[in-house]
Amino acid sequence: MFLNRIPTRGNLLLRNALPPETSTLCVMCSGIEESTLHLFLHCEVASLVWLKLMLWIDCFFLIPHNLFVHWECWSQGGSNKKVRKGLGLICLTTVWVLWKAKNDKIFKVHIFEVDNLVEEVKVLSWKWLLSMTHTPPCLFFKWCWNPILCLAR
Numbered sequence: 001m002f003l004n005r006i007p008t009r010g011n012l013l014l015r016n017a018l019p020p021e022t023s024t025l026c027v028m029c030s031g032i033e034e035s036t037l038h039l040f041l042h043c044e045v046a047s048l049v050w051l052k053l054m055l056w057i058d059c060f061f062l063i064p065h066n067l068f069v070h071w072e073c074w075s076q077g078g079s080n081k082k083v084r085k086g087l088g089l090i091c092l093t094t095v096w097v098l099w100k101a102k103n104d105k106i107f108k109v110h111i112f113e114v115d116n117l118v119e120e121v122k123v124l125s126w127k128w129l130l131s132m133t134h135t136p137p138c139l140f141f142k143w144c145w146n147p148i149l150c151l152a153r
Contacts, residue, residue, distance in 0.1 A: 001036055001095060002067055009034040027105050028098075039102060041070060046098055048114045053094060053121060057087070057147055079152070086129060086137075086151035093125040122147075 004011070009024040010033050018024075026034040029044040040046055041063055054060050061073050075088035097120050104110035126143045129151075137143070138150035 001040065002071070004036045006036045006039070006099075008036055008039055011036070028102055037065070037067060040067065040095055040098055041065075045101070045112075045114060045117070049094060049098065049117050049121070052114065052118045053090065056118070056122070056144075057090070059087075059148075082153070083148060083151045086147065089128055089132070090121065090125045090147070093128060094121050097121050097124065 007017075009018065009022070009027075012018045013022070013024050024033045026032060026038055026043050028039070028046070031044065032038055032042075041050070047063060050063055064070050064073065071088075071091060074091035075084055097117055101110075101112050101117055105112065122144055123140075125147075126140055129137055129143075137153050143150050
């Protein structure tokens with residue numbers, strides 16, 4: 001992702017992996033050419049997901065024009081090491097959920113809603129956190145209520 005090597009429609013067209021008549025518009029919003037930066041940060045759907053996640057963790061910042069800066073905002077946003085690591089996990093989970101939603105729309109013609117994507121990030125990030133730690137950080141309802149408190153344990 002950081003090296004722009006994700007097989008987005010824009011990258012596939014550059015590699016001559018798509019027929020010339022194939023649209024390169026983003027499948028999530030149909031607004032602009034699908035690039036790594038657009039898909040994960042500036043697409044309408046991605047922007048709404050990030051905004052709702054910022055509301056969830058009660059930490060707000062402008063979505064930058066660079067994936068490296070975005071990663072730094074998430075992975076360096078906490079007060080201690082556990083919180084920073086957990087926020088980085090939430091960021092990576094969000095990228096995975098957005099990528100999966102894009103592919104589901106293409107290959108399964110699946111219709112998604114932003115709120116469902118946000119809930120999927122919450123569930124999956126909690127499961128990934130459980131798999132990384134030997135002791136559960138908190139119960140799922142507490143995770144949904146205040147993830148920072150759970151991460152600070």
